[in-house]
Amino acid sequence: MPGLTSQISNLKSKYAIIVAGGSGSRMQSALPKQFIELCGEPVLMHTIRAFHNSQPAPQIILALHGSYHGLWAQLCVKHNFNIPHKITMGGETRFHSIQNAVDSITDADVLIAVHDAVRPLVSADIINQAYRCAAENGTAVTAVKSRDSIRQVKGDGSVSLNRDSIYLVQTPQTFQSALLKKAYQQPYTDTFTDDASVVEQSGVAITLITGDYSNIKITFPEDIAIAEALINKKATIR
Secondary structure: OOOHHHHHHHHOOEEEEEEEOOOOHHHOOOOOHHHOEEOOEEHHHHHHHHHHOOOOOOEEEEEEOHHHHHHHHHHHHHOOOOOOOEEEEOOOOHHHHHHHHHHOOOOOOOEEEEEEOOOOOOOHHHHHHHHHHHHHHOEEEEEEEOOOOEEEEEOOEEEEEOHHHOEEEEEEEEEEHHHHHHHOOOOOOOOOOOHHHHHHHOOOOOOEEEOOOOOOOOOOHHHHHHHHHHHHHHHHHO
């Protein structure tokens, strides 16, 4: 039936868990990368605003290590940042941070997107598509095809892989709440690299959706310059 997926998506309440657990070590900065300024305000504020301004307008949960709650409050005052959001305690690992945030959601049968705090350039189209796909399929994991040639190290050598079958995973990763809650009841293992791996381990198939190469993860100092150039380019096009 035309439009059924959209109708289902619109009926379900939506949440977005923003995971802000980075230490800033690879940014060569004492300040965690989610707090570094990007075009005049912390990276994290850009990320929260992207979800707030999207058509689904999800309820936002910020998973943040307890040692940074005070700093975040100060930054919100300094930048007059008043987008509504709830803060949950970050855990020992990303898995435990998300587990705490997921457990804080008491509503049943909702859609939950999990997104890296340091991916501030996620588009409204991707956010919308992720919720629609998760409503229909249970899961929606954003990914892009590798643009580079891929080689896998084997022993003392390496072998070429078909890059057409290699996808680079991004966020948001979006799920029906029952699937995500069940997955995060599993014991932690260091093989869990993202939410998709946690949910897949629980026996659920993962559905990929097309991401965007501009949905970069702020990891190294040069990424700030790249992100600012992309933001300025978008502003010029408008």
